[in-house]
Amino acid sequence: MVESRVQKKPKERIKQAALDLFYYQGFHSTTVRQIAQRAGVNPAMISYYFKGKRGLLEQLMVQFYEEYFNVIEQHQADDMDQGQLTPYQRLLSTLSASFNYLFEHYQMTRFIYRELTIDSTLIREIMTVYLGKEKYYYITLLEELKQAGTLRSNDVEMITLQLLNTLYMPFLQPQMIRKVYYIEPHSDEFKQRYLEQLNFFVENCCR
Amino acid sequence: MVESRVQKKPKERIKQAALDLFYYQGFHSTTVRQIAQRAGVNPAMISYYFKGKRGLLEQLMVQFYEEYFNVIEQHQADDMDQGQLTPYQRLLSTLSASFNYLFEHYQMTRFIYRELTIDSTLIREIMTVYLGKEKYYYITLLEELKQAGTLRSNDVEMITLQLLNTLYMPFLQPQMIRKVYYIEPHSDEFKQRYLEQLNFFVENCCR
Numbered sequence: 001m002v003e004s005r006v007q008k009k010p011k012e013r014i015k016q017a018a019l020d021l022f023y024y025q026g027f028h029s030t031t032v033r034q035i036a037q038r039a040g041v042n043p044a045m046i047s048y049y050f051k052g053k054r055g056l057l058e059q060l061m062v063q064f065y066e067e068y069f070n071v072i073e074q075h076q077a078d079d080m081d082q083g084q085l086t087p088y089q090r091l092l093s094t095l096s097a098s099f100n101y102l103f104e105h106y107q108m109t110r111f112i113y114r115e116l117t118i119d120s121t122l123i124r125e126i127m128t129v130y131l132g133k134e135k136y137y138y139i140t141l142l143e144e145l146k147q148a149g150t151l152r153s154n155d156v157e158m159i160t161l162q163l164l165n166t167l168y169m170p171f172l173q174p175q176m177i178r179k180v181y182y183i184e185p186h187s188d189e190f191k192q193r194y195l196e197q198l199n200f201f202v203e204n205c206c207r
Numbered sequence: 208m209v210e211s212r213v214q215k216k217p218k219e220r221i222k223q224a225a226l227d228l229f230y231y232q233g234f235h236s237t238t239v240r241q242i243a244q245r246a247g248v249n250p251a252m253i254s255y256y257f258k259g260k261r262g263l264l265e266q267l268m269v270q271f272y273e274e275y276f277n278v279i280e281q282h283q284a285d286d287m288d289q290g291q292l293t294p295y296q297r298l299l300s301t302l303s304a305s306f307n308y309l310f311e312h313y314q315m316t317r318f319i320y321r322e323l324t325i326d327s328t329l330i331r332e333i334m335t336v337y338l339g340k341e342k343y344y345y346i347t348l349l350e351e352l353k354q355a356g357t358l359r360s361n362d363v364e365m366i367t368l369q370l371l372n373t374l375y376m377p378f379l380q381p382q383m384i385r386k387v388y389y390i391e392p393h394s395d396e397f398k399q400r401y402l403e404q405l406n407f408f409v410e411n412c413c414r
Contacts, residue, residue: 116380117379124386153407155404161404172380176338177368193365197366200366205411
């Protein structure tokens with residue numbers, strides 16, 4: 001049969017179908033059969049490409065986080081090249097890069113944080129490594145601020161925890177933003193306003 | 208039959224059993240039969256006292272939030288009586304009362320925020336009212352700070368959002384605290400350290 005429309009490759013279609021279904025119904029409620037049906041492929045192809053549902057999830061998460069850390073590292077390398085940035089400016093600039101990336105991948109970010117919250121063993125196993133790596137990047141940046149005598153607190157670990165919590169908030173609690181604050185968490189307006197708040201938070205942590 | 212041990216009344220036993228099961232398996236995965244079995248009562252008693260699972264949840268949440276708002280209001284009344292507290296001290300003192308209450312009701316708080324995150328329509332309906340009320344208390348306190356010219360930002364709504372997000376964090380992301388930061392989120396040590404961070408946040412928002 002000749003495809004009449006230009007279509008994505010089966011592997012990409014499977015990944016997108018899985019992400020959509022994981023997002024709407026959660027990982028545990030999604031079956032391989034549903035993914036295959038949505039992607040328009042034979043279920044056997046999912047075994048072939050990904051060795052099943054868990055493999056598919058792992059590949060989605062690896063891809064998401066590899067790209068995320070690339071963005072952060074590339075960003076830090078650029079900042080280094082410029083040379084004249086202070087630790088404070090580097091932190092702000094990295095934070096903004098993180099937020100933009102997570103915001104651009106709204107569906108995936110939201111899915112991950114929701115699954116983490118409902119205490120899924122599977123996600124937790126995979127995530128601990130990535131969250132540890134993300135923590136490391138930010139603790140390093142904040143330690144630099146502390147060394148420079150610019151940080152107002154000595155508890156760098158707690159500030160990092162709070163900073164990352166602030167970064168995740170729009171993906172963790174969109175319902176609260178929407179229903180209690182009447183702001184659409186997926187809008188450009190919110191993004192802009194929230195980015196200013198992230199900056200405000202960092203500013204306030206510093207002398 | 209004569210009970211050999213002193214036992215709680217059936218209504219209280221049902222509430223505790225429901226909370227335990229909602230906490231461990233979520234609201235949707237818990238059946239009336241399971242609650243009855245755990246409480247050691249006939250399932251018909253749950254209909255009689257609570258008109259079913261939803262009524263039981265509503266009663267648990269009403270009780271939790273009525274008590275929560277009583278704590279906040281009583282606290283604010285006491286502060287008013289003292290007379291000499293600044294808006295800044297009132298905010299700190301209310302926040303600490305909130306955090307202590309949520310921490311003392313760890314299981315219930317954790318259950319509510321988890322359900323909110325997984326986008327349960329039921330919880331959302333009930334919660335919007337309570338979260339709106341909580342927001343109102345804090346926006347009022349922060350507006351007083353703004354009026355007094357003490358607040359560093361004009362976006363009181365965003366600061367409130369961030370402040371409450373910081374308040375909820377230990378209940379929303381205990382796994383991250385435990386697995387990535389290696390701190391036990393249910394310990395007194397963490398409570399103390401986190402309370403200091405909450406104060407630090409408020410302090411930083413002010414001139």
